[in-house]
Amino acid sequence: MTPTGLTYERIGRTEEVVRRLDALARVYQEVYAEPPYREGPRDAADFRERAGRQAVRDGFRLVLARDGDELVGFSYGYRLPPDTGWWRALEEPLDDAFVEEDGRRTFNVAELAVRGPWRRQGVAAALHRLLIADQEAERTTLTVRPDPEAAPARTAYATWGYRKVGRARYGDGHPAYDVMVLP
Secondary structure, eight states: OOTOOOOOOOOOHHHHHHTTTTHHHHHHHHHSSTTTTTOOOOHHHHHHHHHHHHTTTTOEEEEEEEEEEEEEEEEEEEEEOOOOOGGGGGGGGGOOOHHHOOOSSEEEEEEEEGGGTTTTHHHHHHHHHHHTTOOOOEEEEEEEESSSHHHHHHHHHHHHHEEEEEEESSSSSEEEEEEEEEE
8 A cells, every 4th residue: 555645756767867866865865874774974975976877777767756746765776787796795605597697687676765754654665566567677686684673674575575595795894785586
């Protein structure tokens, strides 16, 4: 169920995404200031830069959720390229056939963020559903923190059909993430 009055917009054009980066960074900063992330303004600036780079990736799309004119959440993703380092970050390597990418096989949900007052109302599920709709990928992947505070997200992903395939760290000094896959 989604709250009445919310509207959703799916965007695939890079220039449209770039035009919205400041608004996305504000929502990101609000959402990721909370545990388990505890991120600050510098992290939001890093997000803005990273999202700008990711917006040009093959298969990139962004979905926005609005309550009137107010941005309440967003999700975006893209297809993993053949030379991706996504699977190499796993602590326990998976079978070569599983991690092989051709640029179309796997869609990566890079971000899914919903502001506090709109959580547990179906907004994240609607964003996710619209993001992965009409994908030609054989599977979808995402990450979630293993911390207790992220339990609601892990539960939602499992309910949507994701299963954990491993744990990864995407750089020295970075936290661990559970890697999940939706066939």
